[in-house]
Amino acid sequence: MPGTVVSIIVDGPLTPEALAEALLPHRADLERVHATGNVGATLRFDGIVRRMERDTKMSGEERALSHLEYQTYDPMAERELRSLAASVCDRFGLLSIIALHSRGLVAVGEVSFVLEVASAHRAEAIEAMPAFIDRLKQDVPIWKRAVWDDSPPATRVKR
Template sequence: MDLVKLVTDKINVEETVDSVGCESCGATSVFVGTTRDNFENKKVVRLEYEAYEPMAINEMNKICKAVRDKWQVRHIAFVHRLGLVPVKEASIVVAISSPHRKESLEAVQFTIDALKTSVPIWKKEVYDNENESKWKSNPECAWKENNKHASESCS
């Protein structure tokens, strides 16, 4: 079973991890991406995320299918936050259970990397100087090379 969600409230990490628990699994691997307080010597006060939600959910579900095609996993939870995300709070939680650790570890790594390349979620860093903020792109973004607005794309 897959849990794929975009949320505007604080992500309940424990609940997300618990959702993938399974008696037949010996591994649960988790990635929690949080807002850090700095970037290139600037003080970050929060991140702001926006998404084209129907397409983002569709792409997230495609990633889950790709994980299932490649690894033997039992449950996948893939939750991304939208809106304002203060320092130390989670922007994304990926939790995957599997019978053995290798599958869940590799699947979590693949999931976060795939999110960065294909899911239409945009991230803005807001610095302590409120007049200064920056829409961020990821070097992994699949459409970055062909998009003159690439600095405004990819989470």
């Protein structure tokens, strides 16, 4: 039986509230996976916007970010994200895979990407993670643009 695949592009940061809302239509399907008693491992990766990033326009020196702005080519981005999730689910025999990515502005400290997998054994969950992320960065038409924070360090908002 194929695993359950959920992939969604969400406007803005992936806050707990945004995640809950995006996953609401899929909750029953995901709960069914766990109710089978077949799940032996779950693994979740959160991609978070970090403060310091290399600025390739300034000889690669590190500079403070304010936000990352994610641009997606729709609807191709959503289709490629789903196709990638389905292919990784199938390749590693996962019981479920959830992939969510932000579109638009995401501030430092906020989550822009969530990948959660469930499998019968730990090995396939652990191996699926890097396989998915490597291909995400090659195949899914999503681009990020740095929005730099040029305010003095002492005045920056801590998250």
